[in-house]
Amino acid sequence: MKRAILAFLSVAAAAIACSTLTTSADYDPSTDFSRYKTWDLKQDKSIDNALLARRIETAVTAELAKKGMTRNTSNPDFWVAVHGRMSKQTQINTYDTGWGYGYGWRYGGGMSTSTVTEVPVGTLIVDIVDAGKKDLVWRGTASDTLNPEASPEKKEANLQEAMAKLLANFPPPKKG
Numbered sequence: 001m002k003r004a005i006l007a008f009l010s011v012a013a014a015a016i017a018c019s020t021l022t023t024s025a026d027y028d029p030s031t032d033f034s035r036y037k038t039w040d041l042k043q044d045k046s047i048d049n050a051l052l053a054r055r056i057e058t059a060v061t062a063e064l065a066k067k068g069m070t071r072n073t074s075n076p077d078f079w080v081a082v083h084g085r086m087s088k089q090t091q092i093n094t095y096d097t098g099w100g101y102g103y104g105w106r107y108g109g110g111m112s113t114s115t116v117t118e119v120p121v122g123t124l125i126v127d128i129v130d131a132g133k134k135d136l137v138w139r140g141t142a143s144d145t146l147n148p149e150a151s152p153e154k155k156e157a158n159l160q161e162a163m164a165k166l167l168a169n170f171p172p173p174k175k176g
Helices: 003-015 050-066 152-165
Strands: 022-027 038-042 078-096 113-131 135-145
Touching: 003 038, 022 152, 038 050, 050 078, 050 135, 135 152
Parallel strands: 038 078
Antiparallel strands: 022 135, 078 113, 113 135
16 A cells, blocks of 8 residues: 555656646748758747846757757848747646545545636747748747746746757758
8 A cells, every 4th residue: 555655646746747848830831941041030029028038039049059050130041030928727626535435425524625726828939930031931839837936047947948849840851
């Protein structure tokens, strides 16, 4: 019995430690992404936090540099436009102290306690726009549950992880 409880607690701790980061991407398959070598950041005003904007710029620069792409502010091949969206999810946690048996029946004393919490969820949207055509050619999104109490170092690490996962398959492989 003791082993079963320890195994359950180990699995629960591992599940809690896992990231909730999800990413997805879509792109125009007719685009020749191999011709994109230089880029620049196109600012919009959806991210009004200067610290976050700098972290995003640093993360984008690092990931695109890994792919051999360089920043060119005067004549880029493509623009990177990053947008941020915030939302909230309702999380309901119930703890039950009662034990029982039988289908749908509860025997013995016990009490259930539920708490309702609003959990902030952030979505990062990265658009790749062909600078010459001014046409959206690739869009990726990354969503994760945010921890407002996280340290600045943890926030930066989370953003870097999100950007790395998001841009892992950019540019898409050439078809044919």
